[in-house]
């Protein structure tokens with residue numbers, strides 16, 4: 001135990017030291033304040049599984065998350081990112097929550113422009129979204145549902161949809177947010193059929209263990225922002241509740257199924273307008289069938 005504590009205090013001291021270096025270095029401040037939040041990384045991953053039907057082979061899922069419009073992240077940035085998403089030739093588009101940073105504070109006149117931008121996104125197999133904590137916060141629950149519906153996104157709140165292509169199917173589930181909503185995997189899974197490939201959208205990544213126990217194969221999440229600020233050789237200084245286990249990138253989580261989890265770092269920022277070693281991200285997943 002003593003060893004553990006001294007290691008922890010060593011890490012704390014190192015973090016404080018690096019943080020003060022970071023604070024003192026004007027270049028680091030400007031980079032974290034003005035440059036990195038405007039950068040963009042496109043992460044591309046192949047997802048292979050024996051339950052992915054042949055009809056879904058090479059289908060492309062584009063996921064974006066955590067825009068937090070209104071806090072630093074502007075409508076213009078959303079428009080640019082929407083164009084980028086479209087240029088990635090998505091068959092499916094997923095938004096994993098936190099559209100507006102503070103729904104009660106967002107300029108209502110701008111809402112129609114948000115809808116007009118999201119409406120332009122096109123994907124032949126559909127556009128789907130789930131709630132994030134900021135979508136519920138600030139009395140946003142109904143506003144978010146209305147924006148997503150008008151933009152052509154189907155909002156999955158403890159519900160699911162069967163995605164059909166050339167007579168073959170996979171099942172897409174979405175749960176409510178873990179911090180401010182009431183997620184229910186069993187409710188979301190009710191209409192899934194045995195033997196189907198199950199994809200889950202959950203704003204909160206830390207539901208992954210439960211999702212693996214529930215037999216989900218692929219979970220896509222956001223929420224963590226990758227911590228927004230990371231230190232070299234240390235990682236994120238802070239991630240919010242429900243993003244404390246899984247902070248960014250790909251994980252394999254064992255349960256009743258071997259679940260693949262991907263935690264997207266999101267596009268915007270919240271609380272502090274900084275990003276350091278946690279570049280905004282759009283993810284592209286290419287499904288690979290192992291059948292025939």
Ligand SMILES: [Fe+2]
Pocket residue numbers: 066068097098132134223224225266270
């Ligand atoms: Fe967020």
